[in-house]
Amino acid sequence: xxxxxxxxxxxxxxxxxxxxxxxxxxxxxxxxxxxxxxxxxxxxxxxxxxxxxxxxxxxxxxxxxxxxxxxxxxxxxxxxxxxxxxxxxxxxxxxxxxxxxxxxxxxxxxxxxxxxxxxxxxxxxxxxxxxxxxxxxxxxxxxxxxxxxxxxxxxxxxxxxxxxxxxxxxxxxxxxxxxxxxxxxxxxxxxxxxxxxxxxxxxxxxxxxxxxxxxxxxxxxxxxxxxxxxxxxxxxxxxxxxxxxxxxxxxxxxxxxxxxxxxxxxxxx
Numbered sequence: 001x002x003x004x005x006x007x008x009x010x011x012x013x014x015x016x017x018x019x020x021x022x023x024x025x026x027x028x029x030x031x032x033x034x035x036x037x038x039x040x041x042x043x044x045x046x047x048x049x050x051x052x053x054x055x056x057x058x059x060x061x062x063x064x065x066x067x068x069x070x071x072x073x074x075x076x077x078x079x080x081x082x083x084x085x086x087x088x089x090x091x092x093x094x095x096x097x098x099x100x101x102x103x104x105x106x107x108x109x110x111x112x113x114x115x116x117x118x119x120x121x122x123x124x125x126x127x128x129x130x131x132x133x134x135x136x137x138x139x140x141x142x143x144x145x146x147x148x149x150x151x152x153x154x155x156x157x158x159x160x161x162x163x164x165x166x167x168x169x170x171x172x173x174x175x176x177x178x179x180x181x182x183x184x185x186x187x188x189x190x191x192x193x194x195x196x197x198x199x200x201x202x203x204x205x206x207x208x209x210x211x212x213x214x215x216x217x218x219x220x221x222x223x224x225x226x227x228x229x230x231x232x233x234x235x236x237x238x239x240x241x242x243x244x245x246x247x248x249x250x251x252x253x254x255x256x257x258x259x260x261x262x263x264x265x266x267x268x269x
Contacts, residue, residue: 004029012037012064019044028056039067046072046103051085060117063093072103084108092117100125161186181206188213196222205229212238220244221252232261 004024009032019027019042027048040062048054059068070090072083084106091112092099099121112118158181182204187193193215201207202224210230212218214237221244226233233256235241244252245262247269256262262269 009033010035015039016041016043019047021047021049026056027053030057030059032058034058034061035064036062037064037066039069040065041069041071043071044073045070045083045086046074048086051082051089054086054089055091057090060091060093063095065093065096067098067100068092068096069100069102070104072105074103084110088112094119096121098123098125156181158182159184161188162190163188179204183208184211185209186211186213187215190215191217193218195220197224200224202227208232210234212236212241214238215241221255225255226259228258230259232263233259234263236265 011033012035014033014036015038017030017040019025027042027045030042042057045054059065070087083104087101087104087106087110091110094116096118097120099118104126118124157179160179160182163186183206185201185204185207187196187199188211194217196218197220199222201210201222204227207227207230209232210226211234213235216237216239218238219240221241235245241252242264244250245256245264246253
């Protein structure tokens with residue numbers, strides 16, 4: 001990454017910026033780049049030495065950004081409250097449509113998540129490596145797609161992917177019953193998940209499509225039955241579940257027989 005990017009004040013396209021700790025590579029170099037359009041990925045946020053410096057990025061002044069990705073890399077020297085203060089100072093412009101947060105070590109969302117900065121956001125992605133994040137997500141009416149860990153979810157959500165969270169087990173309540181508008185759900189790479197009972201899928205009255213991928217220990221669907229609204233079910237790389245759902249003979253077959261389109265390991269039933 002070239003140093004002293006801040007001198008390019010008329011720059012309109014910058015897809016990636018890696019924060020360093022040397023002079024000319026800090027996050028403050030983004031301050032004057034108010035004309036950046038489209039997508040921006042900011043990497044290396046663990047290198048922000050003083051959390052107050054994060055405000056120098058002036059993300060709140062970047063009105064032409066549509067998508068933003070904020071990334072922390074693993075660093076044992078970054079304290080939880082340090083990451084939280086950095087994110088607090090990375091408030092975005094209200095025009096932002098999509099936000100991704102990766103590697104964040106904080107336990108809460110930033111203060112600006114409850115304000116005007118995310119009023120127009122339609123997609124929020126919280127990476128599974130944000131293991132310390134336990135505070136509920138503020139209710140954001142505009143959000144339509146969320147890829148996240150266990151969070152308080154906006155009731156207007158229509159699409160959800162639960163992925164790559166090894167702490168997710170059959171004993172974890174995810175609170176999907178408060179999602180009356182959810183039409184698509186993807187469950188993937190949850191290696192400790194054994195049952196879908198706690199997801200309370202039967203309460204997802206608008207669910208139309210369910211994809212389940214690469215959950216090697218998933219043994220059963222749900223004893224309560226699948227939503228009657230479900231029209232498409234796909235199961236891939238879930239060996240224990242595939243036996244349960246065999247056409248006509250599997251223990252879970254009576255619970256899914258009403259679904260018009262079922263695909264298991266690329267085989268249409």
